[in-house]
Amino acid sequence: MLQPIRLISEAAELAARRHNGMARKGRGNEPYINHLAEVANLLAVATDGADAELVAAGWLHDTVEDTDTTREELGTKFTERIAALVVEVTDDMSLPKPQRRQKQIEDAPHKSPGAKMIKIADKISNIRARTVPNPSKEERDDLVDYIAWAEKVVAGCRGVNPMLDAKFDETVEAARSAL
């Protein structure tokens, strides 16, 4: 395995290249990499920097779902565990959105501890992005809908890292009070 700082640095660079030009959903046209940086950093803080592969997987977590990156490539460039973590949090994009959402709820309790942590960090980041000042009706409805679903997914991911569990709850509370 690459030395830990190098592992994370190379993961961040590959993620930046592969998601180049992509923007996040929501206001502000934020670059997609802001989402990846946020997820990776939530994981680094929650584990106090003890798990370099998890942080690298945080940078890479959307590469297989949203870009032409493959599991094989991640296994070769990084580690098998990183490749496996990314695949664990990759949705089957051939399914329609309602089925993908339902599958996430059903599959969450059976994921590995690392994948559960990535899922929670991902939902925290996505709720934060949807929490905006003076939301329109559409933004409000989208946030309410997203939180209701995210809570069901996260219910199946709790118990691995108390800090992430608490941060999710705080994020939901802050989002609801901004509605």
Ligand code: ZN
């Ligand atoms: Zn994501």
